[in-house]
Amino acid sequence: MAPSPFALPFERLPATLPIFPLPHAIVMPGCQLPLNIFEPRYLNLVFDALGAERLIGMVQPDPTAPHKEAVYATGTAGRIVSFGETPDGRLLIVLAGVCRFDIREEIPTVRGYRRVLVDWSRFRQDLDTPGEAGGGYDRLRLMALLKEYLQRKGVEINWTNLEQIPSPLLVNVLAGQLPFDVPERQALVEAVTPEERMAKLASLLEFDVVGTVATNGRRH
Structure with missing residues (x-):
């Protein structure tokens, strides 16, 4: 663009x-x-x-x-x-x-x-114009975590459009749109590089998914 x-x-x-x-x-x-x-x-x-x-x-x-x-x-x-x-x-x-x-x-x-x-x-x-982030970040892992996170939240999304967005821009969009708490959102704002933001986003998604799984396990 x-x-x-x-x-x-x-x-x-x-x-x-x-x-x-x-x-x-x-x-x-x-x-x-x-x-x-x-x-x-x-x-x-x-x-x-x-x-x-x-x-x-x-x-x-x-x-x-x-x-x-x-x-x-x-x-x-x-x-x-x-x-x-x-x-x-x-x-x-x-x-x-x-x-x-x-x-x-x-x-x-x-x-x-x-x-x-x-x-x-x-x-x-x-x-800078958004492109793909360097550093060999595992986008597939990020997308898998995002899919599980959104399923657990009951959120539907157009995956075809999402997959066409370059990773840095995708993370920026998700930072503003996902239902994170204020400190979690701020952590994404303060992550300087695209790689840092992607890693932080993956950690937040994983923490939520793992926490949900653990809670559901205790209920059974």
């Missing part, structure tokens, strides 16, 4: 981002995330983003932190690619995943939403 003519090159990614803390909401490169915006501060965020680079940093709240406003230090940035208004004052937007980032520090704002200084450097390869 050719890159969007509206996409920013790595060198032009901004030094700061508005952030939208929301559990389970990530937008990995190559993926999309629809959002329903209605709080005044996040309406401000979207309007301001539309007047700039159209980038929003999606971050998950950290449930292990003592401060209720704390978020994980690594997030995913998405570019607004679709925008619509509703009669009751909401905005319906779609983000396209661009690149992950590390938060350096939070900076003061005056429009209600939060803004941070970011470091993109660890995730430069997020802007």
Whole structure:
């Protein structure tokens, strides 16, 4: 897939981002995330983003932190690619995943939403065109685990379409779509390379499958 003519090159990614803390909401490169915006501060965020680079940093709240406003230090940035208004004052937007980032520090704002200084450097390869991951990773094992996982969850999926997706993009899609807990999803966000993400995804799937088998065995 050719890159969007509206996409920013790595060198032009901004030094700061508005952030939208929301559990389970990530937008990995190559993926999309629809959002329903209605709080005044996040309406401000979207309007301001539309007047700039159209980038929003999606971050998950950290449930292990003592401060209720704390978020994980690594997030995913998405570019607004679709925008619509509703009669009751909401905005319906779609983000396209661009690149992950590390938060350096939070900076003061005056429009209600939060803004941070970011470091993109660890995730430069997020802007590369997805291909097959190297390192000899066993995709067949990943797909077998995924099939068993989805069967146990009662989820139906179009396997023909799934099998045509390159492994790195497939893992990015699954990271956002599978019903993982917040820390599990965050572990996938923080895995830098495609190989690391595939290995982490396989571990999460295997842990769930093995745990389910063990539980069912005890019941009998």
